[in-house]
Amino acid sequence: MVKAIDNRWWLAAAVAGFAALPWGLGIYHQHVLIVSLFYVMMTASWNLLAGYTGQVSFGHAAFAGIGAYASGILATKVGLNPWLGVGAGTLAAAVFGFLLGVLCLKMGGIYLSLTTLGFSEILHIIINNEYEITRGTMGLQVPGLIAEYSKLAYFYIFLAGAIITLAVVHRLIHANIGLNFRAVQNDERAAAALGVDVVRVRVLAFTVSSALAGMAGALYGHYLLLITPQIPSLDQQFLVLSMTVIGGLGSFAGPVIGAFGLEILSEYIRAYGEYHVLAFGLVALIVARFAPRGLVGVWKQFMDRRRPAA
């Protein structure tokens, strides 16, 4: 108990320290932090699905796109308040996630990967062709979340979004449903034999994960003020995947570390061309093969070695 309280203080101190960070930074670095926080939302929610239930969705960026475009279109066509738009975008992603989940999760893991990949492509085609509504590759100009544009304000909005995302993930994995997630990931036949409704557990994880991606995407769109097909692109998808895998799939801290690490790194290597996503993908492949628990796993192993078990 004492230890739990201790941890909470550490966490509060870390968050407070982080919250003070942008005050000492210029606009460019504030931007990098905001984008990093967007990726924290994306990786943490993707990890909920891939890391804790073992289902690989290639549609996470697509769901972010649904959130962004739903909110953006509602704002431009109906004049909906962007904050309500973020809610609507989250809901839209949840509904799509639920329907897609019900459609394909009965058939098992690999079908989710294939279906979400297809879904991604279809969404891409729709966005490019429905120029009147989406403005295609030109991008859709949307209003911001706050009247007066301020990077600092956006930083705190994104920080709140990341904390909400992490809190939802934390709650779920530590509740009974988290046991079911892991049971399904470890052995779905054994789980079913013990009374776990495997399909329901998967659909739930997929719906929540997609909804959180929708929220992240909606916020991101209203930050960039221009929504382009870059948000729901496969590039983006593989970046999120690489961040999570390199940081540590199936661990709580891994996606956060991966998101910050790779976003900051990509700012440095962007000068060498747009191949960094490809490079990250290759690194992620190597990590998945030799250190499936990512940087967090390597760190834990290192600490365990230093303190040999009693």
Place this chain on the structure above:
Amino acid sequence: MALLEGRRLSKRFGGVQALTEVDFAVEAGAIVGLIGPNGAGKTTLFNIVAGALPPGEGQVVFDGWPITGKPAFRICRRGIARTFQVTRPFGEMTCLENVAVAIVNRRPDLGRAAWGPMAMEYLEAVGLGALAETAAKHLNVIQKKRLEIARALATEPKLLMLDEVLGGLNTQEIQEAVGFIRDLRDTRGLTVFWIEHVMGAIMQAAEKVIVLDQGRVLMVGTPKAVVADERVISAYLGT
């Protein structure tokens, strides 16, 4: 009265006819043995009853309910628990969490503070108390089989289906295990359907034995009658 009944069950895997028109009954409160040479179709029969495999032809009735083709988790929640011959632990989870999965799907209202001690009781019952916090992948084969039993019991079933849980045990341990299973029946009123190659155990524990051979019921009778039967002896020697 029969708690579990199979009527004309048939199952084919491609070219292999694993079960052919199998009729059987497991009486409430009984320990019923299921024996037969390797490949006779015993595990297949369990898989169909438990909903782990799509059924071929025929019907399974449990406690008055037709359960043929129902999903495994529903059959479990109706009161049938099974162990896997080739154990299927949740390797990355602790033994305690392995058992907890069975508890929380029966009692979703329980939090960790409540299911922790309950799960511990099931682990202690099978002698795994000391390994509660160990990841299941680190257990040896015998311990994994015990974990299978603990998890199955934690679903609080009416019918417990055991698939070769005694493999690897010595005579002394087999005696203890038989005592344990009989005790479950006597004190908890559990019905037991038990596949076992260790004939001595079935001889001691079961009231009735069903013999399968090449997917057909070869004979049904008391353990004594079964081991004395020539067809049974030649079926075993023939393989």
